[in-house]
Amino acid sequence: MSESDQATHCGFVALIGAPNAGKSTLLNQLVGAKISIVSRKVQTTRTQVRGIALSGTAQVIFVDTPGIFAPKRRLDRAMVTSAWGGATDADLIGVLVDVARFDHEENTALFEKLAELKQPKFLILNKIDTVPKEKLLEITAKVNELGSFETTFMVAALTGYGVKDILAWLEKRLPLGPWLYPEDQISDAPLRFLAAEITREKMFERLHDELPYRSTVETESWQQKSDGSVRIEQTIYVEREGQRKIVLGEGGQTIKAIGQKARVEIAEAAEAKVHLFLFVKVRENWSDDPERYREMGLEFPKGKG
Numbered sequence: 001m002s003e004s005d006q007a008t009h010c011g012f013v014a015l016i017g018a019p020n021a022g023k024s025t026l027l028n029q030l031v032g033a034k035i036s037i038v039s040r041k042v043q044t045t046r047t048q049v050r051g052i053a054l055s056g057t058a059q060v061i062f063v064d065t066p067g068i069f070a071p072k073r074r075l076d077r078a079m080v081t082s083a084w085g086g087a088t089d090a091d092l093i094g095v096l097v098d099v100a101r102f103d104h105e106e107n108t109a110l111f112e113k114l115a116e117l118k119q120p121k122f123l124i125l126n127k128i129d130t131v132p133k134e135k136l137l138e139i140t141a142k143v144n145e146l147g148s149f150e151t152t153f154m155v156a157a158l159t160g161y162g163v164k165d166i167l168a169w170l171e172k173r174l175p176l177g178p179w180l181y182p183e184d185q186i187s188d189a190p191l192r193f194l195a196a197e198i199t200r201e202k203m204f205e206r207l208h209d210e211l212p213y214r215s216t217v218e219t220e221s222w223q224q225k226s227d228g229s230v231r232i233e234q235t236i237y238v239e240r241e242g243q244r245k246i247v248l249g250e251g252g253q254t255i256k257a258i259g260q261k262a263r264v265e266i267a268e269a270a271e272a273k274v275h276l277f278l279f280v281k282v283r284e285n286w287s288d289d290p291e292r293y294r295e296m297g298l299e300f301p302k303g304k305g
């Protein structure tokens, strides 16, 4: 019960979907702030990031998950284990499907796996701006044959169209219970993790396909200064010397530009003046190193990578 006499609702909702279905975009719309990094490159989300939304009497805690379902490499397997971990702990599972790709292979694998999860599920058809209106009902019927869903939402996460309906439904649907987080909290991702994600996003924006998705960013130090500012040191890990040169750019221009953009956003998130220092290091085979997994909040999968 909250302080008022009104009963409150609270619960965990896992968002599951194929790569690029729009999970990060949707999560940001639901929460009304930039929580999870968004990119046109697939697999930018590596760990569960929670966004917390308030809707009337309900606190809805979203778990964002990596969207990949047929893992081959070790890093991919760790991501998938993390994704399903989030789903099995949740009260409800929101299944996100790109309407234009509902019958693609990645969704077939997803629906097969979903059948094993016992939690109630609801369907979110995203990117409805990309298919003709008259096709939507037919697609809705077809997708509902592939799984068992309590209800279906049609949204365009990019513009926010339809997103409020999801929150309104969840408000009634989540179990009764006290709120688990303070009212003004929108994420429980530690700030230093969020800061690393911001730098990674700026790096992807700047370098696109020049950089493999396996490069990573870690916040090595976070020092609060007496004047209220924060000194942050981050290391960008790449796998080869050639990649290090790309990230640095001529005369260090590229890394400088990445750092400037990241600093502005980290300062917003930290609500403080930020001094950001970026380093680039080559670490061969980092994706086989258990320590790197721990830092990303993932479990190191056993067996050969």
Ligand SMILES: Nc1nc2c(ncn2[C@@H]2O[C@H](COP(=O)(O)OP(=O)(O)OP(=O)(O)O)[C@@H](O)[C@H]2O)c(=O)[nH]1
Binding pocket: 017, 018, 019, 020, 021, 022, 023, 024, 025, 026, 037, 038, 039, 040, 041, 042, 043, 044, 045, 065, 066, 067, 126, 127, 128, 129, 130, 155, 156, 157, 158, 159
């Ligand atoms: N046209 C259109 N594009 C969208 C919509 N929602 C998301 N997108 C785009 O789809 C792409 C993928 O969105 P993300 O939110 O990064 O997808 P994700 O599922 O989190 O992806 P991963 O992190 O790789 O798992 C981005 O280019 C988005 O701008 C939508 O409603 N309409």
